[in-house]
Amino acid sequence: MKKNLTLKQIAKELDVSISTVSKALKDSEEISEATRKKIQAFAKLYNYKPNNIALSLKNRKTKTIAVIIPEIVHDFFAMVISGVENLANQYGYNVLICLSNESYEREVINMEMLASGSIDGFIMSLAKETQAKKDYHHIKEIINQGMPVVMFDRVTREVYTDKVIIDDVLATQEAIQYFISKGKRKIGFITTPDYISVGRLRTEGYMRTLEANGIDVDENLILRIEDETNIDTVIEEFFEKNEFNAVMAVNELYAVNVLKTALKRGLKVPEDLNIIAFTDGVISKNSIPSISTIKQNAFKMGEIAAKLLIQKLESEHENEHYITEVISTELLHRETTTI
Amino acid sequence: MKKNLTLKQIAKELDVSISTVSKALKDSEEISEATRKKIQAFAKLYNYKPNNIALSLKNRKTKTIAVIIPEIVHDFFAMVISGVENLANQYGYNVLICLSNESYEREVINMEMLASGSIDGFIMSLAKETQAKKDYHHIKEIINQGMPVVMFDRVTREVYTDKVIIDDVLATQEAIQYFISKGKRKIGFITTPDYISVGRLRTEGYMRTLEANGIDVDENLILRIEDETNIDTVIEEFFEKNEFNAVMAVNELYAVNVLKTALKRGLKVPEDLNIIAFTDGVISKNSIPSISTIKQNAFKMGEIAAKLLIQKLESEHENEHYITEVISTELLHRETTTI
DNA sequence: GTGAAAGCGCTAACAA
DNA sequence: TTGTTAGCGCTTTCAC
Numbered sequence: 001m002k003k004n005l006t007l008k009q010i011a012k013e014l015d016v017s018i019s020t021v022s023k024a025l026k027d028s029e030e031i032s033e034a035t036r037k038k039i040q041a042f043a044k045l046y047n048y049k050p051n052n053i054a055l056s057l058k059n060r061k062t063k064t065i066a067v068i069i070p071e072i073v074h075d076f077f078a079m080v081i082s083g084v085e086n087l088a089n090q091y092g093y094n095v096l097i098c099l100s101n102e103s104y105e106r107e108v109i110n111m112e113m114l115a116s117g118s119i120d121g122f123i124m125s126l127a128k129e130t131q132a133k134k135d136y137h138h139i140k141e142i143i144n145q146g147m148p149v150v151m152f153d154r155v156t157r158e159v160y161t162d163k164v165i166i167d168d169v170l171a172t173q174e175a176i177q178y179f180i181s182k183g184k185r186k187i188g189f190i191t192t193p194d195y196i197s198v199g200r201l202r203t204e205g206y207m208r209t210l211e212a213n214g215i216d217v218d219e220n221l222i223l224r225i226e227d228e229t230n231i232d233t234v235i236e237e238f239f240e241k242n243e244f245n246a247v248m249a250v251n252e253l254y255a256v257n258v259l260k261t262a263l264k265r266g267l268k269v270p271e272d273l274n275i276i277a278f279t280d281g282v283i284s285k286n287s288i289p290s291i292s293t294i295k296q297n298a299f300k301m302g303e304i305a306a307k308l309l310i311q312k313l314e315s316e317h318e319n320e321h322y323i324t325e326v327i328s329t330e331l332l333h334r335e336t337t338t339i
Numbered sequence: 340m341k342k343n344l345t346l347k348q349i350a351k352e353l354d355v356s357i358s359t360v361s362k363a364l365k366d367s368e369e370i371s372e373a374t375r376k377k378i379q380a381f382a383k384l385y386n387y388k389p390n391n392i393a394l395s396l397k398n399r400k401t402k403t404i405a406v407i408i409p410e411i412v413h414d415f416f417a418m419v420i421s422g423v424e425n426l427a428n429q430y431g432y433n434v435l436i437c438l439s440n441e442s443y444e445r446e447v448i449n450m451e452m453l454a455s456g457s458i459d460g461f462i463m464s465l466a467k468e469t470q471a472k473k474d475y476h477h478i479k480e481i482i483n484q485g486m487p488v489v490m491f492d493r494v495t496r497e498v499y500t501d502k503v504i505i506d507d508v509l510a511t512q513e514a515i516q517y518f519i520s521k522g523k524r525k526i527g528f529i530t531t532p533d534y535i536s537v538g539r540l541r542t543e544g545y546m547r548t549l550e551a552n553g554i555d556v557d558e559n560l561i562l563r564i565e566d567e568t569n570i571d572t573v574i575e576e577f578f579e580k581n582e583f584n585a586v587m588a589v590n591e592l593y594a595v596n597v598l599k600t601a602l603k604r605g606l607k608v609p610e611d612l613n614i615i616a617f618t619d620g621v622i623s624k625n626s627i628p629s630i631s632t633i634k635q636n637a638f639k640m641g642e643i644a645a646k647l648l649i650q651k652l653e654s655e656h657e658n659e660h661y662i663t664e665v666i667s668t669e670l671l672h673r674e675t676t677t678i
Numbered sequence: 679g680t681g682a683a684a685g686c687g688c689t690a691a692c693a694a
Numbered sequence: 695t696t697g698t699t700a701g702c703g704c705t706t707t708c709a710c
Contacts, residue, residue, distance in 0.1 A: 031679065058706095
């Protein structure tokens with residue numbers, strides 16, 4: 001086992017000084033052609049690679065960015081990561097992933113740990129618990145220390161920084177308006193509790209659209225799922241107590257459970273019941289019938305978040321100007337809507 | 340924007356030496372109670388955090404491990420990551436994710452980049468292209484340099500190191516034998532090309548089980564999917580040309596497409612056709628009907644891989660003894676098999 | 679054209 | 695009890 005070669009060793013081996021080696025490897029004009037060639041040949045031969053950590057310490061940048069997400073076994077987040085990774089790699093950055101598992105504490109611990117030198121900046125989506133507590137000190141502090149943070153999807157207006165989101169209200173409106181245009185008026189809505197930003201916005205979009213169309217909002221037709229362990233029974237009950245001709249769900253998992261319950265109850269989809277879901281992932285695509293969705297362009301969201309972050313990192317003067325990038329969405333009709 | 344506090348600054352501020360501060364913050368007996376308290380209070384007040392990069396340089400360890408996977412929008416890999424993350428965090432390690440996107444080149448570049456100081460060790464599953472080329476120089480070299488590597492799922496016997504796998508042959512045998520025990524004899528098998536290790540092993544398990552039961556292997560009943568962009572048409576054709584009463588697929592995606600095709604052709608599942616898939620992910624669970632699977636315990640796989648790696652990292656003497664851990668699998672009956 | 683020295687932030691052996 | 699020094703691997707300024 002050969003340990004990694006250092007400048008020092010090369011210097012000793014070739015009987016020159018460390019700085020000569022350093023310069024030679026950068027092809028500096030200062031060093032004579034002969035020594036340069038000699039040193040470069042030696043380095044090449046023994047496969048010299050500069051030590052990243054030493055460079056990081058010296059340059060005060062690590063060329064790695066951290067992504068903090070609530071969970072990874074979830075197509076939306078996985079696709080965002082994929083986008084971040086793709087763009088980051090193009091710019092020579094590494095991507096470090098941390099899972100908050102929806103926990104405030106894990107989010108705080110992870111961020112504090114990484115903020116001390118390990119990384120150059122954050123891309124994050126808030127944990128449920130953080131949104132429930134509304135405690136964003138940890139994030140504000142990090143930004144205060146001069147470390148850039150880009151938030152996506154689950155964001156908060158309480159933190160002033162770059163953000164990448166979709167227009168949740170608008171996207172929902174489009175879907176609900178579509179239902180209405182097809183004559184559906186008993187529209188169920190399955191969402192998260194209101195403390196989750198995107199859930200709240202989507203619910204808002206739902207209510208507004210009904211009102212705009214002169215339909216009274218019936219709170220019974222809104223189901224806010226808190227505990228995801230027993231989705232099926234909750235949805236079963238929801239169907240037991242109400243009647244719908246259309247349902248919208250804020251994610252694929254809720255939607256596929258709606259589909260399952262509806263079919264079990266003998267409803268025909270889409271004839272008797274239309275369904276639209278947020279998140280265009282593997283479930284919607286592959287369920288039978290396939291589910292119509294709001295395509296969120298998660299991959300692109302990841303790319304843009306990464307781009308915003310890297311721009312901040314590489315711009316000379318720090319710039320207190322923050323933007324919120326709104327990604328366009330698209331209503332994608334598949335087999336759970338009647339065209 | 341306040342930059343991060345350093346020992347040096349504290350020392351200057353309190354008019355003591357840097358090493359005194361360092362020791363005081365470690366609560367060393369060497370330093371008098373009074374100075375210790377004073378320094379600790381100051382550090383606490385201004386929220387001092389040691390710089391990780393400096394520590395890494397000093398200790399020659401980064402406390403971060405890298406996971407290289409072919410893709411992340413895939414439940415199996417996402418769950419493995421989740422397991423790695425979980426265990427790594429318990430031991431104070433960070434997890435860095437790199438995607439090879441099934442490309443040999445990206446795998447090599449990523450690994451070489453990280454190997455120079457950024458991380459302490461690797462956990463990886465081979466890219467398709469790497470398995471096709473059978474070129475494992477990059478991995479061998481890294482191991483040679485003394486950096487531990489743990490491989491999982493897509494492994495190769497050409498690299499001598501720790502591995503975490505399932506018994507692909509055995510798991511397949513169990514499923515196929517189950518079909519046979521239910522009187523199914525026309526069993527289709529949908530797999531990857533043979534250069535992918537797990538695909539090959541599963542195909543082998545299929546063939547062996549048939550032979551053991553005196554059933555001739557009909558190559559027409561084996562479909563090796565090379566290009567995943569047109570799965571549906573390939574499977575459609577497969578059904579056009581053959582007749583089955585059971586099909587096994589090496590992943591969920593293939594399986595759900597089989598299900599779709601079968602239903603479209605008017606077959607009843609499970610009455611006319613039984614289906615079993617590898618990977619117990621979100622597709623199998625949520626498809627309608629839900630798909631019976633070989634549960635691979637991906638989360639556990641990730642945890643064990645992380646444990647093996649961390650043990651290597653933290654053991655004093657390096658130990659040239661490598662093990663291959665075989666995770667048990669389980670045939671999970673859902674709605675695509677008749678019990 | 680080459681090398682010595684300082685410094686990035688920290689630890690630890692040794693000296694005072 | 696406290697401070698000095700050297701060193702982790704590298705870059706860069708400034709002497710020689």
